[in-house]
Amino acid sequence: MDLDLGGRHVLVTGGSKGIGPACGAKARLQGRSADEILQSQQQRMPLRRIATPQEIAKAVVFLASDRASSISGAIVAMDGAVSAIVV
Structure with a gap:
């Protein structure tokens, strides 16, 4: 998506929060x-x-602000560094 829209000055970035406190079903x-x-x-x-x-x-x-104008095509992990150990 970023490759398709980047030429139109559209930034495509996402965030991944990882696990959350809703563990009821697994429990x-x-x-x-x-x-x-x-x-x-x-x-x-x-x-x-x-x-x-x-x-x-x-x-x-931050990702929606002008300060992140050079960040595109990325998923920012907010998962307590779990994604860093899943390689």
Whole structure:
């Protein structure tokens, strides 16, 4: 998409938040609490925590601003560095 629209000065960038606090379905399937699932997932994350809604919003506002005018064709991971270890 970026290759198609870049010539028209349209930037195409996305954000990926990674896991979130909504672990209810997985917890029910495993017979565990949502808090247990979330804590287990956070322990495997390099930053040991998930991004807050405010942190994600700040990143999205930056990507939509003129300060990000040279960022295009990228997915910005806001996942506690999980994507850095999945290689």
